[in-house]
Amino acid sequence: MIKKKSDDATIFIGDKPFMNYxxxxxxxxxxxxxxxxxxxxxxxxxxxxxxxxxxxxxxxxDVKVNNIEIGSEDVKSREGREMKVSTIKISLTK
Amino acid sequence: MIKKKSDDATIFIGDKPFMNYxxxxxxxxxxxxxxxxxxxxxxxxxxxxxxxxxxxxxxxxDVKVNNIEIGSEDVKSREGREMKVSTIKISLTK
Numbered sequence: 001m002i003k004k005k006s007d008d009a010t011i012f013i014g015d016k017p018f019m020n021y022x023x024x025x026x027x028x029x030x031x032x033x034x035x036x037x038x039x040x041x042x043x044x045x046x047x048x049x050x051x052x053x054x055x056x057x058x059x060x061x062d063v064k065v066n067n068i069e070i071g072s073e074d075v076k077s078r079e080g081r082e083m084k085v086s087t088i089k090i091s092l093t094k
Numbered sequence: 095m096i097k098k099k100s101d102d103a104t105i106f107i108g109d110k111p112f113m114n115y116x117x118x119x120x121x122x123x124x125x126x127x128x129x130x131x132x133x134x135x136x137x138x139x140x141x142x143x144x145x146x147x148x149x150x151x152x153x154x155x156d157v158k159v160n161n162i163e164i165g166s167e168d169v170k171s172r173e174g175r176e177m178k179v180s181t182i183k184i185s186l187t188k
Contacts, residue, residue, distance in 0.1 A: 045140040049180045053166045057178070068162040070184075072147045084151070086143040090164075 009033045013040040013048040021051045026059060029094050035066065038090040041073065045088045052090055066091040103127045107134040107142040115145040120153060123188050129160065132184040135167065139182045146184055160185040 011024050021038075028036045040048035056063040069089045077083050105118050115132075122130045134142035150157040163183045171177050 043137075043140050045143050046137050046180065049139050049164050049182060052164060053178070053180045057166060065164060068164065070143050070146060070159060070162065072151060084147070086140065086147045088143060 009035065010037040010039055013038060013044045013051060018047070018051065022055050022059060025051070025055050025092070029060065029063070035091060035093045038092065039088065041087050042085045045086060048088055048090060052092065055092075060094065063092050063094050066093040103129065104131040104133055107132060107138045107145060112141075112145065112148075116149050116153060119145070119149050119186070123154065123157070129185060129187045132186065133182065135181050136179045139180060142182055142184060146186065149186075154188065157186050157188050160187040
Protein backbone atom coordinates (compact mmCIF):
# COMPACT_ATOMS: atom_id res chain seq x y z
CA MET A 1 0.00 0.00 0.00
CA ILE A 2 1.41 3.36 -1.01
CA LYS A 3 0.64 6.03 1.52
CA LYS A 4 0.88 9.58 0.33
CA LYS A 5 0.89 12.42 2.80
CA SER A 6 0.67 10.04 5.74
CA ASP A 7 1.15 12.91 8.19
CA ASP A 8 -2.02 14.56 6.95
CA ALA A 9 -4.12 11.45 7.07
CA THR A 10 -4.94 11.85 10.75
CA ILE A 11 -7.85 14.06 11.72
CA PHE A 12 -7.94 15.22 15.33
CA ILE A 13 -11.52 15.76 16.46
CA GLY A 14 -12.03 18.80 18.67
CA ASP A 15 -14.43 21.71 19.06
CA LYS A 16 -14.49 23.03 15.49
CA PRO A 17 -17.78 22.95 13.57
CA PHE A 18 -18.85 19.37 12.95
CA MET A 19 -18.80 19.48 9.16
CA ASN A 20 -15.18 20.70 9.14
CA TYR A 21 -14.13 17.21 10.17
CA UNK A 22 -16.38 15.45 7.68
CA UNK A 23 -15.06 17.54 4.80
CA UNK A 24 -11.45 17.13 6.01
CA UNK A 25 -11.91 13.36 5.84
CA UNK A 26 -13.44 13.56 2.36
CA UNK A 27 -10.52 15.69 1.16
CA UNK A 28 -8.04 13.15 2.51
CA UNK A 29 -9.71 10.29 0.65
CA UNK A 30 -10.15 12.32 -2.51
CA UNK A 31 -6.47 13.29 -2.51
CA UNK A 32 -5.52 9.63 -2.79
CA UNK A 33 -5.24 8.32 0.77
CA UNK A 34 -6.51 4.77 1.14
CA UNK A 35 -6.55 4.89 4.93
CA UNK A 36 -7.25 7.77 7.28
CA UNK A 37 -7.45 8.01 11.06
CA UNK A 38 -9.91 9.83 13.30
CA UNK A 39 -8.36 10.54 16.66
CA UNK A 40 -9.99 12.05 19.73
CA UNK A 41 -9.56 12.30 23.48
CA UNK A 42 -11.97 12.58 26.41
CA UNK A 43 -15.40 13.94 25.64
CA UNK A 44 -14.53 14.34 21.96
CA UNK A 45 -14.56 10.56 21.54
CA UNK A 46 -18.34 10.58 20.99
CA UNK A 47 -17.85 13.24 18.34
CA UNK A 48 -15.24 11.17 16.49
CA UNK A 49 -17.82 8.37 16.23
CA UNK A 50 -20.49 10.85 15.05
CA UNK A 51 -18.17 12.24 12.37
CA UNK A 52 -17.33 8.73 11.18
CA UNK A 53 -20.98 7.70 11.00
CA UNK A 54 -22.07 10.83 9.11
CA UNK A 55 -19.13 10.46 6.71
CA UNK A 56 -19.92 6.88 5.76
CA UNK A 57 -23.72 7.00 5.93
CA UNK A 58 -24.31 10.28 4.12
CA UNK A 59 -21.25 11.19 2.08
CA UNK A 60 -19.00 8.22 1.31
CA UNK A 61 -20.84 4.93 1.42
CA ASP A 62 -17.74 2.99 0.34
CA VAL A 63 -15.77 3.98 3.46
CA LYS A 64 -15.33 1.11 5.92
CA VAL A 65 -14.30 1.05 9.55
CA ASN A 66 -11.07 -0.94 9.40
CA ASN A 67 -10.07 -0.92 13.05
CA ILE A 68 -10.80 0.89 16.31
CA GLU A 69 -8.32 1.24 19.17
CA ILE A 70 -8.94 2.77 22.56
CA GLY A 71 -6.38 3.69 25.18
CA SER A 72 -5.31 6.15 27.84
CA GLU A 73 -2.86 9.04 27.86
CA ASP A 74 -1.35 10.97 30.73
CA VAL A 75 -2.15 14.65 30.75
CA LYS A 76 -1.46 17.44 33.22
CA SER A 77 -4.40 19.31 34.67
CA ARG A 78 -4.25 23.10 35.05
CA GLU A 79 -3.16 22.60 38.64
CA GLY A 80 -0.27 20.46 37.44
CA ARG A 81 -1.77 17.15 38.58
CA GLU A 82 -1.24 14.01 36.49
CA MET A 83 -4.49 12.70 35.04
CA LYS A 84 -5.53 9.99 32.63
CA VAL A 85 -7.59 10.77 29.57
CA SER A 86 -9.18 8.15 27.31
CA THR A 87 -8.35 8.10 23.62
CA ILE A 88 -9.80 6.60 20.45
CA LYS A 89 -8.21 5.96 17.07
CA ILE A 90 -10.56 4.94 14.26
CA SER A 91 -8.97 3.60 11.09
CA LEU A 92 -11.11 4.17 7.98
CA THR A 93 -10.39 2.66 4.59
CA LYS A 94 -11.80 3.12 1.11
CA MET B 95 -16.90 -21.06 25.02
CA ILE B 96 -19.69 -21.51 27.52
CA LYS B 97 -21.63 -18.34 28.12
CA LYS B 98 -23.64 -18.15 31.28
CA LYS B 99 -26.21 -15.43 31.78
CA SER B 100 -25.57 -13.96 28.35
CA ASP B 101 -28.45 -11.51 28.77
CA ASP B 102 -26.77 -9.93 31.77
CA ALA B 103 -23.39 -9.59 30.15
CA THR B 104 -24.23 -6.28 28.46
CA ILE B 105 -23.73 -3.08 30.41
CA PHE B 106 -25.53 -0.01 29.07
CA ILE B 107 -23.60 3.13 29.92
CA GLY B 108 -25.76 6.09 30.93
CA ASP B 109 -25.86 8.82 33.57
CA LYS B 110 -25.46 6.74 36.72
CA PRO B 111 -22.38 7.28 38.89
CA PHE B 112 -19.25 6.25 37.04
CA MET B 113 -18.15 3.51 39.43
CA ASN B 114 -21.52 1.74 39.15
CA TYR B 115 -20.53 0.66 35.66
CA UNK B 116 -17.02 -0.40 36.64
CA UNK B 117 -18.32 -2.56 39.49
CA UNK B 118 -21.10 -3.98 37.29
CA UNK B 119 -18.45 -5.13 34.82
CA UNK B 120 -16.33 -6.67 37.58
CA UNK B 121 -19.37 -8.53 38.91
CA UNK B 122 -20.08 -9.91 35.44
CA UNK B 123 -16.56 -11.24 35.05
CA UNK B 124 -16.43 -12.58 38.60
CA UNK B 125 -19.72 -14.43 38.11
CA UNK B 126 -18.12 -16.46 35.32
CA UNK B 127 -18.69 -14.52 32.12
CA UNK B 128 -15.75 -14.72 29.73
CA UNK B 129 -17.00 -11.90 27.51
CA UNK B 130 -18.98 -8.80 28.39
CA UNK B 131 -20.18 -5.86 26.31
CA UNK B 132 -20.20 -2.16 27.05
CA UNK B 133 -22.86 -0.41 25.02
CA UNK B 134 -23.53 3.31 24.75
CA UNK B 135 -25.23 5.85 22.51
CA UNK B 136 -24.57 9.50 21.68
CA UNK B 137 -22.63 11.48 24.25
CA UNK B 138 -22.31 8.44 26.51
CA UNK B 139 -19.88 6.85 24.05
CA UNK B 140 -16.94 8.71 25.62
CA UNK B 141 -18.04 7.43 28.99
CA UNK B 142 -18.12 3.81 27.80
CA UNK B 143 -14.48 4.20 26.76
CA UNK B 144 -13.61 5.80 30.13
CA UNK B 145 -15.30 2.95 32.04
CA UNK B 146 -13.41 0.39 29.95
CA UNK B 147 -10.08 2.09 30.50
CA UNK B 148 -10.53 2.45 34.27
CA UNK B 149 -11.69 -1.16 34.51
CA UNK B 150 -8.67 -2.61 32.77
CA UNK B 151 -6.00 -0.17 33.98
CA UNK B 152 -6.95 0.00 37.64
CA UNK B 153 -9.09 -2.99 38.55
CA UNK B 154 -8.72 -5.91 36.16
CA UNK B 155 -5.44 -5.88 34.31
CA ASP B 156 -6.19 -9.18 32.57
CA VAL B 157 -9.22 -7.77 30.73
CA LYS B 158 -8.63 -7.25 27.01
CA VAL B 159 -10.52 -5.26 24.41
CA ASN B 160 -11.63 -7.99 22.02
CA ASN B 161 -13.56 -5.94 19.47
CA ILE B 162 -15.16 -2.52 19.04
CA GLU B 163 -18.11 -1.82 16.75
CA ILE B 164 -19.66 1.52 15.97
CA GLY B 165 -22.94 2.20 14.22
CA SER B 166 -26.05 4.34 14.02
CA GLU B 167 -29.59 3.89 15.30
CA ASP B 168 -32.78 5.72 14.45
CA VAL B 169 -34.41 7.49 17.36
CA LYS B 170 -37.39 9.82 17.65
CA SER B 171 -36.81 13.28 19.06
CA ARG B 172 -39.30 14.79 21.53
CA GLU B 173 -40.97 16.55 18.63
CA GLY B 174 -41.42 13.19 16.88
CA ARG B 175 -38.73 13.78 14.27
CA GLU B 176 -36.55 10.89 13.10
CA MET B 177 -32.92 11.32 14.09
CA LYS B 178 -29.75 9.27 13.94
CA VAL B 179 -27.70 8.56 17.04
CA SER B 180 -24.26 6.97 17.04
CA THR B 181 -23.62 3.77 19.00
CA ILE B 182 -20.65 1.83 20.32
CA LYS B 183 -20.34 -1.78 21.41
CA ILE B 184 -17.11 -2.76 23.14
CA SER B 185 -16.45 -6.46 23.61
CA LEU B 186 -14.23 -7.23 26.60
CA THR B 187 -12.75 -10.64 27.35
CA LYS B 188 -10.89 -12.17 30.26
